[in-house]
Every structure is written in C-alpha cells, then in structure tokens.
Amino acid sequence: MEKEAKKEAFRKYLESSGVLDALTKVLVALYEQNDKPSSAIGFIQHRLGGPTLPEYEKLQAEMSDLQIKYKELLAEHQETCRELEELRNSQSVAASKEMIDKESPMDEL
Known part of the structure; x- marks a missing residue:
C-alpha cells in the first residue's frame, strides 16, 4: 500500500x-x-x-581546453605574485639599508 x-x-x-x-x-x-x-x-x-551529441562533445573539448588554459594562467599568476613579493622584499631591504647608512654618519658626530 x-x-x-x-x-x-x-x-x-x-x-x-x-x-x-x-x-x-x-x-x-x-x-x-x-x-x-x-x-x-x-x-x-x-x-x-x-545539446546534441556533437554539440556536447564540442562543449566537453572546449571545457577541457579552458581548464588547461586556466591552470596555465593560475601558475603564471602565482609566479608573478612570487616575483612581486621578492621585489617588495628587496626594496624593503634596500630602504632599510639606506636608512641605516644615513643614520651612521650622524652617530659618528
């Protein structure tokens, strides 16, 4: 029932x-x-x-290509971010060194 x-x-x-x-x-x-x-x-x-089967297969292939492109762009983005961080760190170190160098002559007086 x-x-x-x-x-x-x-x-x-x-x-x-x-x-x-x-x-x-x-x-x-x-x-x-x-x-x-x-x-x-x-x-x-x-x-x-x-979609028809050919349309579906075409969409699957396009999605696969886009996933590959996405992974490539993501890796490129991560590398660019890493390089940017390195540049920021080197500028920070250079600025600190410059400050120390400017302060040193005054310490001698």
Missing part, C-alpha cells in the same frame, strides 16, 4: 512540475515525424533543450 502511495505522489509531482506535459509533447512530436530520426534519444534531448 505504501509503495502505491509513493508512486501516486511521484506521479502528481511529475504532473505538477510540468514534466509529464513536456515529455508527452516531445513523444508526440517524435511520433508525428514522417522520417524518424536515427537517434530517438538525440531527438528527445534536442527537443527538451539539451
């Missing part, structure tokens, strides 16, 4: 969220096709707004 109640609740959920209507429309459109597509799944995915 509980199983039937769960099924009914799920069916109501699908109906209220518009899933049943969307699937019905897509299946009717597939049924009404004079020339049936070679891939029914591809047809359904495309009609529901998803």
